[in-house]
Amino acid sequence: MRYVSLTDAQPGMQLAKDLYDVNGRTLVGSHIMLTANYIDKLIEYGFAGVYIVDDLTEDIEVEDAISPQLRTEGMEKIRSGDIDGCKEVAEKLVEEILSRGKISLDMLDLRSYDDYTYAHSVNVAVISGVLGMGFGLGEKEMAQLVMAAMLHDLGKLSIPPEILNKPGRLTQKEYHRMQEHPVISYELIKDRFDISAQVKVAVLFHHENVDGSGYPNGIMGEEQTLFTKIIHVADVYDALVSKRPYKEPYAPCEAAEYLMGGCGILFEREVVTMLLQAVPLYPKGTELCLSDGRCGIVKENADVHNLRPVLRMMDGSTLDLSSRENLALAILPPGGKQEVSINDEEERREMMHGYRKQQIIVVDDMKTNLQMLYDILKDDYKVTLLKSGEQLLRYLECNPRPDLILLDIDMPQMNGIEAAEKVIEMTEKTVPILFVSALCDSKTVMACRELDVAGYIVRPYQPVYIREEIQRVLSRWEVS
Numbered sequence: 001m002r003y004v005s006l007t008d009a010q011p012g013m014q015l016a017k018d019l020y021d022v023n024g025r026t027l028v029g030s031h032i033m034l035t036a037n038y039i040d041k042l043i044e045y046g047f048a049g050v051y052i053v054d055d056l057t058e059d060i061e062v063e064d065a066i067s068p069q070l071r072t073e074g075m076e077k078i079r080s081g082d083i084d085g086c087k088e089v090a091e092k093l094v095e096e097i098l099s100r101g102k103i104s105l106d107m108l109d110l111r112s113y114d115d116y117t118y119a120h121s122v123n124v125a126v127i128s129g130v131l132g133m134g135f136g137l138g139e140k141e142m143a144q145l146v147m148a149a150m151l152h153d154l155g156k157l158s159i160p161p162e163i164l165n166k167p168g169r170l171t172q173k174e175y176h177r178m179q180e181h182p183v184i185s186y187e188l189i190k191d192r193f194d195i196s197a198q199v200k201v202a203v204l205f206h207h208e209n210v211d212g213s214g215y216p217n218g219i220m221g222e223e224q225t226l227f228t229k230i231i232h233v234a235d236v237y238d239a240l241v242s243k244r245p246y247k248e249p250y251a252p253c254e255a256a257e258y259l260m261g262g263c264g265i266l267f268e269r270e271v272v273t274m275l276l277q278a279v280p281l282y283p284k285g286t287e288l289c290l291s292d293g294r295c296g297i298v299k300e301n302a303d304v305h306n307l308r309p310v311l312r313m314m315d316g317s318t319l320d321l322s323s324r325e326n327l328a329l330a331i332l333p334p335g336g337k338q339e340v341s342i343n344d345e346e347e348r349r350e351m352m353h354g355y356r357k358q359q360i361i362v363v364d365d366m367k368t369n370l371q372m373l374y375d376i377l378k379d380d381y382k383v384t385l386l387k388s389g390e391q392l393l394r395y396l397e398c399n400p401r402p403d404l405i406l407l408d409i410d411m412p413q414m415n416g417i418e419a420a421e422k423v424i425e426m427t428e429k430t431v432p433i434l435f436v437s438a439l440c441d442s443k444t445v446m447a448c449r450e451l452d453v454a455g456y457i458v459r460p461y462q463p464v465y466i467r468e469e470i471q472r473v474l475s476r477w478e479v480s
């Protein structure tokens with residue numbers, strides 16, 4: 001079997017694994033032929049890809065780390081907020097993990113948007129269990145760790161789905177709401193005598209970073225427990241490799257790269273190292289392309305083949321990338337996400353830290369003015385510079401809404417007032433506009449007043465004044 005992303009899936013391909021709906025019922029069974037209609041529906045549900053059967057890869061088996069029944073049961077218990085049920089599932093999960101011995105987490109994401117939180121919690125539990133086993137924890141301790149992982153996002157059940165699954169950027173208010181979930185999860189279990197303190201602490205602190213930049217308390221690595229650090233890494237890894245309404249999944253090797261980059265800052269190095277032993281960088285059944293233009297499907301990826309897997313090539317031959325004659329061949333970046341742009345990187349950081357810089361668009365036809373505002377704002381905000389009203393409208397058509405627009409008035413072709421009128425119509429007044437201009441004649445000022453924009457700053461200005469004015473507008477907008 002092999003994995004194909006739904007954007008590459010073709011009608012007539014045969015499914016190799018069942019797909020489940022949010023209630024654990026089979027949505028499409030294995031051995032079903034995909035049709036164009038099925039493919040469209042699965043994309044709509046938010047599945048990223050499917051496993052298919054074909055002659056080329058019939059000897060490649062991809063095993064889930066736990067049985068589908070237990071996975072469904074775990075999701076069900078989390079969905080219904082059944083804490084006792086989660087405890088039982090955690091024990092069964094540890095039993096399954098221990099009975100399998102060495103586990104390779106090869107299977108890629110097979111979940112829809114709707115069941116993200118539940119599927120994510122079970123995944124984090126499995127990954128944490130595997131890491132716990134790697135750290136040599138005993139069965140009882142592993143059950144505690146896995147239980148904490150099952151419960152870590154329970155508080156998300158009380159966050160409205162429109163915030164949880166919002167395709168665009170979250171507002172600051174929505175971010176704060178999201179950041180409350182570890183405390184809510186903790187509140188749900190804190191009075192239970194049958195749940196140990198180490199489970200409660202791990203749940204409360206699963207978003208803490210080792211450099212103290214996390215939340216809710218900003219505690220440093222040395223104050224964190226091993227459980228906290230394990231769940232944090234497992235949580236971020238699973239979030240990175242899953243498809244969300246606002247992002248495509250990262251390939252495991254990209255997620256691994258990210259975790260390594262965050263060692264000592266966000267994550268405990270030892271935990272990341274342990275994760276890299278359990279998670280194959282190139283999962284079995286996925287396609288890899290090589291620097292000589294050929295592509296193949298990963299057949300073996302364990303141990304020496306972790307970085308240099310064995311591939312089943314498209315002509316049916318086998319290619320061992322770890323053998324001496326193939327060492328010059330480079331593995332190209334995974335498909336689906338060919339490159340990481342600066343914006344993506346910034347969004348990843350935002351996701352990791354759980355907060356985001358507010359975005360300000362500055363529109364001015366004068367390069368020097370743009371540069372000056374950029375220098376004043378860049379440390380505190382994400383600043384996007386645009387040179388005309390037309391550019392601004394085009395930008396707004398295909399990007400999430402910014403938090404504020406700083407708009408020059410005196411611009412050729414479309415002046416700032418015309419641009420503001422169009423923006424107000426387009427965004428239905430959801431984005432505040434601050435004019436920044438040297439023009440302060442009564443006609444201009446009246447025209448601005450009529451538009452009822454957030455404010456008017458006259459050049460020349462003091463940097464401190466413009467910062468204060470921006471803070472005033474943003475805080476007022478948040479409240480309203």
Ligand SMILES: [Fe+2]
Nearest residue numbers: 152153206207
């Ligand atoms: Fe969380």
